[in-house]
């Protein structure tokens with residue numbers, strides 16, 4: 085059975101003290117909750133990973149990275165490799181967030197390299213994809229997502245998918261307060277599962293968790309999570325408050 089996952093992408097927010105406090109706050113609010121088959125994940129910035137890992141000890145909260153460089157090592161000032169993440173005890177990394185694509189020019193080809201590097205280093209990847217507003221308006225959202233998946237993900241082998249989580253994040257719904265309707269999310273998630281089945285077979289398609297991200301809040305989480313192919317969420321703004329994030333976890 086595939087896992088339910090609620091993941092908080094903190095983006096460039098929270099200093100060390102705030103990161104520790106937020107992890108403690110979330111832990112307090114979810115203590116006593118039954119989290120059967122559910123993973124709770126937070127993604128602090130690189131500089132706060134060590135402190136966050138320490139704060140998450142003896143809690144159900146997993147700490148993951150927001151990005152990594154595809155190269156093994158070398159002259160890439162300011163970058164962080166898979167090996168460095170592993171050295172800290174990080175097991176999972178987000179790859180292909182739309183802000184990385186649009187603000188830092190990460191192309192499908194670069195993201196294919198990043199995915200390969202993550203998997204070859206034994207890291208689990210949360211691979212993000214999604215269409216822009218123009219593509220949605222032209223009714224090209226399925227085509228666009230299909231192409232992002234083919235260009236970056238489909239070089240992987242079926243067995244690599246035990247270390248892949250997918251996250252559909254329509255760009256027009258990120259940080260805008262606008263969410264995909266539960267029906268729009270379900271349409272895309274079912275499409276992705278179908279594409280996965282065609283390429284890799286039923287076992288991969290049935291066992292890969294597909295998260296929805298884009299203005300998930302305590303007041304809309306339950307309805308979105310109720311959809312058959314939505315296995316959880318990747319949360320931005322609402323993951324920065326222990327109370328809101330915990331309410332979203334409880335909605336899964």
Ligand SMILES: O=C(CO)COP(=O)(O)O
Nearest residue numbers: 093258259298299320321
């Ligand atoms: O980008 C997101 C998660 O990665 C979603 O952000 P918001 O929840 O702030 O829309």
